[in-house]
Amino acid sequence: MIKPTESELxxxxxxxxxxxxxxxEVNKKINEQKEVGYTTTLKLMQIMTQKGLVERDESSRSHIYSAKIKAQDIQEQMLDKLLNTAFGGSASKLVLSALGSGKASARELEEIKALIQKLEHDGNQ
Structure with a gap:
């Protein structure tokens, strides 16, 4: 299991x-949120290449990096760890805590309702 750091994420x-x-390009995006030096971003991306998180295309003068792993794979790993360590394996405690934070938008709540209805429908067949 690959465990990216917060900066790597x-x-x-x-x-x-x-x-x-x-x-x-990556450094420019990071700097929209916080000040990070180019060499720091470069070093992080070199480490990420060694860890297998990204791959580097060296065919042009400016090396191009791409994610080697899918967002969904990392999200599932992190969610499983969070679920098991912080919520004792209880999906309902995790969901109730997330929804109780008040950070879900009306659109997200509608998507959640639709998912629950789908799961209930699929479970009754």
Whole structure:
């Protein structure tokens, strides 16, 4: 199981959203939120390449990095760990805690309701 750090996750999210990117492009996106030096981003992405989180295309002058793992795979790993360590394996405690935070938008709540209805419908067949 690959465990990306918070900084690595930030870079992965940029690559998942924007697709293959140069270090400069990734660093520019990071700097929209906080000040991070180019060499710091470069070093992180080199480490991520060694860890197998990203792959580097060296065919052009500016190396292009792309995520080697899918967002869904990392999300599932992290969710399983959170579910088991913080919520004792209880999906309902996790969901109730997430919804109780008040951070779900009306659109997200509608999507959740639709998913629950689908699961109930599929379970009754």
């Amino acid at each position: 930030e870079i992965l999210n940029i690559l998942w959203t924007n697709g293959p990117s140069s270090v400069r």
